[in-house]
Amino acid sequence: MAEREVDRSISQTVKAQLALRDQILSGSLRPGERISELQAVETTGASRTPVRMALVRLEEEGLLEAIPSGGFMVKAFSERDISDSIELRGTLEGLAARFAAERGVSARELEPLKECLAAIDELLRQVPISVDAFSSYVTLNARFHAVLTELSRSPPLIRQIDRASALPFASPSGFVMAQSALPEAQQILIIGQEHHRVVIDAIENREGARAEAIMREHARLAVRNLRLALRNRTHLDLLPALALIKTATD
Amino acid sequence: MAEREVDRSISQTVKAQLALRDQILSGSLRPGERISELQAVETTGASRTPVRMALVRLEEEGLLEAIPSGGFMVKAFSERDISDSIELRGTLEGLAARFAAERGVSARELEPLKECLAAIDELLRQVPISVDAFSSYVTLNARFHAVLTELSRSPPLIRQIDRASALPFASPSGFVMAQSALPEAQQILIIGQEHHRVVIDAIENREGARAEAIMREHARLAVRNLRLALRNRTHLDLLPALALIKTATD
DNA sequence: CCCTCCGCTATTGTATACATAACGCATACA
DNA sequence: TGTATGCGTTATGTATACAATAGCGGAGGG
Numbered sequence: 001m002a003e004r005e006v007d008r009s010i011s012q013t014v015k016a017q018l019a020l021r022d023q024i025l026s027g028s029l030r031p032g033e034r035i036s037e038l039q040a041v042e043t044t045g046a047s048r049t050p051v052r053m054a055l056v057r058l059e060e061e062g063l064l065e066a067i068p069s070g071g072f073m074v075k076a077f078s079e080r081d082i083s084d085s086i087e088l089r090g091t092l093e094g095l096a097a098r099f100a101a102e103r104g105v106s107a108r109e110l111e112p113l114k115e116c117l118a119a120i121d122e123l124l125r126q127v128p129i130s131v132d133a134f135s136s137y138v139t140l141n142a143r144f145h146a147v148l149t150e151l152s153r154s155p156p157l158i159r160q161i162d163r164a165s166a167l168p169f170a171s172p173s174g175f176v177m178a179q180s181a182l183p184e185a186q187q188i189l190i191i192g193q194e195h196h197r198v199v200i201d202a203i204e205n206r207e208g209a210r211a212e213a214i215m216r217e218h219a220r221l222a223v224r225n226l227r228l229a230l231r232n233r234t235h236l237d238l239l240p241a242l243a244l245i246k247t248a249t250d
Numbered sequence: 251m252a253e254r255e256v257d258r259s260i261s262q263t264v265k266a267q268l269a270l271r272d273q274i275l276s277g278s279l280r281p282g283e284r285i286s287e288l289q290a291v292e293t294t295g296a297s298r299t300p301v302r303m304a305l306v307r308l309e310e311e312g313l314l315e316a317i318p319s320g321g322f323m324v325k326a327f328s329e330r331d332i333s334d335s336i337e338l339r340g341t342l343e344g345l346a347a348r349f350a351a352e353r354g355v356s357a358r359e360l361e362p363l364k365e366c367l368a369a370i371d372e373l374l375r376q377v378p379i380s381v382d383a384f385s386s387y388v389t390l391n392a393r394f395h396a397v398l399t400e401l402s403r404s405p406p407l408i409r410q411i412d413r414a415s416a417l418p419f420a421s422p423s424g425f426v427m428a429q430s431a432l433p434e435a436q437q438i439l440i441i442g443q444e445h446h447r448v449v450i451d452a453i454e455n456r457e458g459a460r461a462e463a464i465m466r467e468h469a470r471l472a473v474r475n476l477r478l479a480l481r482n483r484t485h486l487d488l489l490p491a492l493a494l495i496k497t498a499t500d
Numbered sequence: 501c502c503c504t505c506c507g508c509t510a511t512t513g514t515a516t517a518c519a520t521a522a523c524g525c526a527t528a529c530a
Numbered sequence: 531t532g533t534a535t536g537c538g539t540t541a542t543g544t545a546t547a548c549a550a551t552a553g554c555g556g557a558g559g560g
């Protein structure tokens with residue numbers, strides 16, 4: 001064991017957690033595979049205590065599963081797990097949108113949302129959309145969803161949505177990327193943008209039910225498109241996290 | 251430090267987690283209070299490593315909050331946090347009911363649900379309900395909700411509902427007890443039972459939307475009643491977990 | 501008398517040593 | 531030859547020692 005070089009700029013626990021998550025999401029650790037603490041100690045550079053804390057956090061996050069006899073393994077997901085997770089998040093975001101609408105949101109608070117909307121409109125003007133623009137789209141879309149979630153002003157709900165987004169394929173970025181594998185990707189993006197426009201309008205007019213309904217529809221569409229995308233296995237290597245997690249279960 | 255008497259029948263981590271949760275829920279540790287690891291080591295009988303693992307798990311569970319400068323404190327909840335948590339769980343259970351209805355559930359799988367229903371009917375025949383019967387009601391009601399959740403057959407959803415129920419006031423038992431503080435408790439229980447009856451019927455007839463709607467209504471009613479119950483502070487000492495968590499925030 | 505700075509103490513973060521249980525392999529017996 | 535048992539190795543669970551930091555109190559200066 002060479003002298004441990006400690007990076008004191010960041011907690012060892014967080015460092016280990018990030019490193020392990022990266023290994024899982026990048027596929028270095030296959031689903032179903034048992035994670036060896038000792039090996040994790042070597043690859044992350046932290047010692048066993050922080051590594052164990054990171055493992056516990058990743059288990060709570062849903063990326064790992066505790067093995068009854070001890071230790072942890074990388075969790076494996078079925079196709080239905082994935083679509084359920086997306087629908088779940090859509091339901092929660094629907095509730096967030098309803099809360100935002102019912103509780104009232106000032107014009108000023110709605111501003112960031114409208115900025116995202118306008119920026120995405122700008123991007124979609126390109127036909128077909130470039131790779132760079134698509135990448136910007138992914139970022140802006142994630143931001144839109146995050147801001148919308150915050151507008152619910154409900155810490156318990158925000159917390160739960162964050163948890164639901166922890167699984168990479170259930171995060172806004174994740175399923176947008178899945179949809180991009182489809183030939184009609186551009187059309188899908190435009191429809192999604194329409195949903196965004198409606199939800200803002202519904203919140204502005206305090207129509208809680210409408211705001212909720214559109215977010216759920218947004219998610220249901222994503223699930224449908226994901227199903228289609230999973231048929232086109234050829235494009236699936238575009239989606240790092242999704243493809244890796246999924247392929248192991250079948 | 252006296253010789254540590256180790257109970258080898260259960261993992262030290264689990265033991266510490268149970269002990270700490272009990273301390274939080276019983277009010278030995280007040281909301282907002284910093285939890286001292288050393289003190290936790292003394293009261294739980296485990297050493298620092300398992301205690302720390304337990305603290306991390308309790309944080310993920312939502313009972314604790316990490317302090318930026320290090321350590322953990324007992325989380326404090328506002329009245330709105332509580333009602334949002336209940337509505338959140340109702341929404342998730344609504345989704346579970348819809349999944350159950352849409353995906354089809356055999357008569358045999360519905361049996362345990364109907365048994366709960368019948369048992370509760372039996373209990374409610376008493377007017378007014380006795381303390382013992384009410385206690386049985388709480389158990390049966392919790393079972394009803396648990397079975398219904400399972401019927402969704404969606405691991406990600408079940409997991410999320412479990413997390414949402416981790417907060418004591420958001421668990422089925424928790425809010426039933428809150429409602430019991432109201433004078434019209436008996437009437438409320440009867441209405442709740444009616445909801446249970448409807449959701450079973452909806453699932454049997456594969457009416458997803460109806461199944462979902464009734465569960466959400468069920469939760470909304472609970473929220474309304476909770477609000478009323480919180481006005482009657484006099485009865486609040488009946489609800490250990492709720493009263494303790496709540497009182498600290500105002 | 502108040503404010504500031506320095507140092508001490510107490511508590512958390514990290515590392516590692518020790519105990520224990522599980523898994524695998526080999527050998528012996530049926 | 532197959533199965534069962536026992537031993538050895540390895541990995542996890544637990545305990546504790548060590549390090550570093552944050553908070554607090556006292557003392558000194560303005």
